[in-house]
Amino acid sequence: MKVHKEGRRILFVTILVLLALNLALYQFNRGAVLFNRIFAGVSVVAFLALLQFFRSPFRHLFTHEDLLLAPADGKVVVIEDVYEPEYFDDMRKQISVFMSPINVHVTRNPISGMVKYFKYHPGNYLVAWHPKSSTQNERTTVVVESDAGPLVLFRQIAGAMARRIVWYVNEGDEVNQGEEFGFIKFGSRVDLFVPIDADVKVELGQKVKGGETVICQLKI
Known part of the structure; x- marks a missing residue:
């Protein structure tokens, strides 16, 4: 290890x-x-x-341009259609993975492509499963133009215990699926925002592994 x-x-x-x-x-x-x-x-x-x-831990990573992989280890706590105001300003499908303190806290690129947008937001430290944590907690927002075409937004969110978000990507970077894009210390979650027509491959409550579990398939 x-x-x-x-x-x-x-x-x-x-x-x-x-x-x-x-x-x-x-x-x-x-x-x-x-x-x-x-x-x-x-x-x-x-x-x-x-x-x-x-x-x-070592992970057996694989890449596929239209498959979105889990960005972190944890449990799926949200699958719903929501309004995303920061970048898209329209409806998106949100899929959220909650990381407990016992999970691996490496965060990985869910898809390959180019970073079109990056922003760090200082904020609060509400518990990570709180509905407002996605918009009020300390967080980073990354938007990648995938090799498959669609734009994908993913967001690191600090929780009640997490007091440090680390990121390794910036606007204009080329990123590879499964590689590390950051780390969240001491428990939190990652939100994914994908097109409404994406075919979700996970269920609420399902445990996922970063870089290995297929979260959804994008329509090309």
Whole structure:
């Protein structure tokens, strides 16, 4: 298992702090053996929990110009036709994937093409499943003109725990399906906005894998 680059510094600092605290307890609190052992055990569990959050497992990626792949690991929480005001100013089909803290938090390009629009929005930290989180939370919006032709919008959204959104794309970039376009730290969601006539291949509540699960098929 590979550790994602976004977590290496955090993990390094965390292990140094935990080691220092445990050594200090051992030196200055030798009488409380049971407490020291419990603290050591909690330290190990905390570090392992952080380590699993920043894991970056290998994925068997495949590409197809008219298939939209899951942008992240998680659960499908929204499939509905909605009005998209930021870029399209018309009706689109929204498909949202919620990432819990135990999911891999790498976010991947759902399709290949050129980035036609990118914008970062500062905002609130409502829980990621809140209906208003898509427009009020800290978020990034990316619009890609797919190789198949249709425009696809995808949005990283910070949640109540997520306090850092990282992105690796900018307007004018060429992006490849399945490659990383960012990372969201500590739980959130990704919204996809596709044409109304897209053929959705997932169901509400379904668990998906970033870069592997087919979300929908675009009409060419």
